[in-house]
Amino acid sequence: MVLVNYLLMSLIFGTTYLVIKIGIDAGAPPLFSAGIRFLLAGSILFFWMMLGKRKVRLSLLFRKEMFLIGAGMTFGVFATLYWAEQYLSSGVAAVLSAPAPLMILLIQSRISRQKLSITDWSGCIVGSVGVILLLLPGITISISTLWILGCIAILIGLVGYSAGAIYSRRVIQRFEDTSPIALNAVQMMYGGGMLLILSLLTEDVQLTSLLAPNAILSLLYLMVVGSMMGHTIFYWLVAKTNPVFPTTWLYISPLIALILGMMLYDEPLSFLSVIGGILIIFGIILVNMNSLRQLAGKKTTLQQ
Structure with a gap:
């Protein structure tokens, strides 16, 4: 059951980049559709948990910690992602989102003042080279300023996400008696x-653009499948296994997004973009090598 849910979660998160792109191309205002997605998804999840009396209190809505996490993990990262996908393919946007664990590692090491290992530094360097290779086709071929700005915007958004993720770990420890799903719902x-x-x-929201079939389907999919189902499975996996295993979806989903964008949406995929994507993912694996070894050791112990 754990493996099935893990694969389902990775597939869900891998498809969201393309679905965001479809909604934007249908004319849906990027920021408005993102706001509706998370506000409705979070509200439905939260009040569903309250009705079910599942370790949630109404006072959670008025905690500044939830505001700060929401500012980083939802507002910061998705404001830039949705805006950037007006000018980037969904596959490129997905791969550019992959360095988040690298940023988390660098921020953590800075806060704790701990030196990174050779493997950690190697992962950061390899991941950075991957990002450069990913950017090169847009610079040398399309020469689009908006393309480059979109890439930069996503990377800036990851800083907010990384800071929010680090802060959220402290908050989860502080709210041990509260369901992590409820915490996630409020921050959304x-x-x-x-x-x-x-x-x-900043946007001129037209009702007609929101009523386009692709815009409605995109919003519904992202709200129900992407936000409610995907994140619920994520926290279920955390409870059933450990915090490391579920986050390895970041190694798989960018590749899913690249393939889906190419096959279903005729998005261009250059050789340099493929190499850059592979290097980014390889860099993330290097950075998380110790955690993955620990996870593999636990699996072997359980099988014995």
């Missing part, structure tokens, strides 16, 4: 609200 609500505010300030 805050992040979605901030996305809607930014949308109202």
Whole structure:
């Protein structure tokens, strides 16, 4: 059951990049559709858990910790991702999102003042080279300023996500008696609200663009499957295994997104982009080598 849910989660997260792209291409305002997605998904999850009396309190809605996590893990990363996917293919956006664990490692080492190992540094260097190779086709072939700005925006958004992820670990420890799913729901609500505010300030939202079939289907899929199902499976896996195993979806989903974008949406895929994507994923694996070895050791022990 664990393996089935893990593969399902990886597939879900891998498809979301393409579905975001489809909704944007259908005319849906990027920031507005992102805000609606997370606000509704978080609200439905939270009040469903309250009705089921599953370790959740209404006072959670008024905690500043939830606001800060939502600002980093939902608002910061998805504001830049949705905006950037107006100019990038879904596959490139997915691979550019893959260095998040590398950023988390660097920020953690800076905070704790611990030196990185040779393997960690190797992973960071390999991942950085991968990002450069991924950017080269857009610079040398399309020469699009917006393409380059989209790439930079996603990488900037990852800084907010990484900071939010590190902070959320402390918050989860502080709220041990609260379901992690409820914590995630509230931070999605805050992040979605901030996305809607930014949308109202920067976008001209037309009702007709939101009613396009592809825009509606994209929103529903991302809200129900991407946010509610995907994240619920993630936290279920954390409870059933450990915090390391579920996060390895980051090694698989970018490849799924690249393949889906090429096969289903005729997105261009250059040789340098493929090599860059592989290097980014390989760098992430190097950085997490010790955690993966520990996980493999636990699996072997359980099988014996």
